Amino acid sequence: MPTELSIACALSASELPRRLEEMAHLGRAALVDAHADxxxxxxxxxxxAGVRDRVLAVAAAEAGCCAFLTMRVTDEPDTVVLTIDAPDGAELVLAELVAAFRGRPEPAR
Incomplete structure (x- = not known):
């Protein structure tokens, strides 16, 4: 029987704003497009220079605190793509991550 992952972020109240700001900084530096539902x-x-490594680092860090999200980093011509899939019940977390990358890091978790 599969084990369901808890939809809860493991970051502390002091770690979360720093993580969201890290995403916002990466977004301001390199985000060129975002699509989300x-x-x-x-x-x-x-x-x-260094963008792929930064995206990979964010994805790895999020995998550690939000294991319920599925993140994939792929390459397209001149573009590093981060795809995030969220299960039912994690819509707010996904919206928060997208907002952070778009430069609006407001913790809601």
Whole structure:
């Protein structure tokens, strides 16, 4: 029988704003496009020096605190793509992440 993951962020109240600001900083530096609905997001970053590594680092960090999200980093011509899938009940978390990358890091978790 599969085990369901809890939809809860493991970051502390002091860690969350720093993480969201890190996402906002990356977004301001490299985000060129974002598409999202309630349970899916595709964030496109201009490929540049260190951008892929920064996107990978954010995805790995989020995997540690929000294991219920599925994050994939792929490459397209001149673009690093972060795709995020959220299960039912995690819509607010996904919206918060997308908002942070768009430069509006407001913790809601």
């Amino acid at each position: 309630s349970r899916w997001a595709k964030l496109c970053f201009a490929a540049g």
